[in-house]
Amino acid sequence: MIRAEFQFDFSELKLNVASIERVIGYKNGESNEMISEMISSILEEAGKISEIRAEYALFDKIRLIPEEKSIEIDNVIFNVNRIIYSQVKLSTSIALFLCTAGPGTGSRSRALMNEGDLLAGYIWDVTGSEIVEAAADLMQEDLERRLAAEGLNITNRFSPGYCGWDVAEQHKLFSLLPGNLCKIRLTESALMDPIKSVSGIIGA
Numbered sequence: 001m002i003r004a005e006f007q008f009d010f011s012e013l014k015l016n017v018a019s020i021e022r023v024i025g026y027k028n029g030e031s032n033e034m035i036s037e038m039i040s041s042i043l044e045e046a047g048k049i050s051e052i053r054a055e056y057a058l059f060d061k062i063r064l065i066p067e068e069k070s071i072e073i074d075n076v077i078f079n080v081n082r083i084i085y086s087q088v089k090l091s092t093s094i095a096l097f098l099c100t101a102g103p104g105t106g107s108r109s110r111a112l113m114n115e116g117d118l119l120a121g122y123i124w125d126v127t128g129s130e131i132v133e134a135a136a137d138l139m140q141e142d143l144e145r146r147l148a149a150e151g152l153n154i155t156n157r158f159s160p161g162y163c164g165w166d167v168a169e170q171h172k173l174f175s176l177l178p179g180n181l182c183k184i185r186l187t188e189s190a191l192m193d194p195i196k197s198v199s200g201i202i203g204a
Helices: 017-023 033-049 080-086 104-114 116-146 169-175
Strands: 002-008 050-057 062-065 070-073 077-079 094-102 197-203
Touching: 017 050, 033 104, 033 116, 050 116, 070 080, 070 094, 070 104, 077 104, 080 197, 094 116, 104 116, 116 169, 116 197, 169 197
Parallel strands: none
Antiparallel strands: 002 050, 050 094, 062 070, 070 077, 094 197
C-alpha cells in the first residue's frame, strides 16, 4: 500500500480575490470595492489560521462487485451505488483520501453568523470550502503524477454523500485510514469535524 501525507502552505493553493468573487456569483469586474476588500482581508486572515492537511492511501487489494455496484477494499465493502461504480469499474487500485482546511475557517464563519454578520460569515464559509477543494486538487495531482509514471490513469474523486453513496460509509473509509494526519473526527452521524473537510475515493 502506498500512503502519502501533505501539509500545504496557504500560498500553494493560489486562491485570490477574483476566484472567491466568482464562487459567490460575481463575474470579472462586477464586484464592488467593499466586497473585494472584505474578501482580501478574509484571505489574509485565512492564510494565518488555516491548518491545511491531506493524505491518501492506495489499496491494491480490491474487488469490484458489479451485481451490487460495490467495491471491496481490504475486506471492507463500500456500497458506492451505480453512478460512482460506473466511473471506477475499470480500476485495478483504489485510493482513499482525506483533506481538511482545519477548524479555523469554519469557526470564524459560525461566529460571524451568530453575531449577525451574515455577509462576512458567508464569505468565510465559501473561503473555507475553496481552501479544502484547492488542497484536494493538489493531493489528487500528486497521486496522478505518481501513477502516470506507472502508466496508470485516475478517475475523478468521489465523496460519501454524493451520487447516491450513503454518507454513513464515512465510518468504513476512516477505518482504513487509522491515525489520520488530518486530525478529522467523525460524529456518530458521519459528519466531519472540522466541517471544512472532504473524504472519498479515486480509482486507478
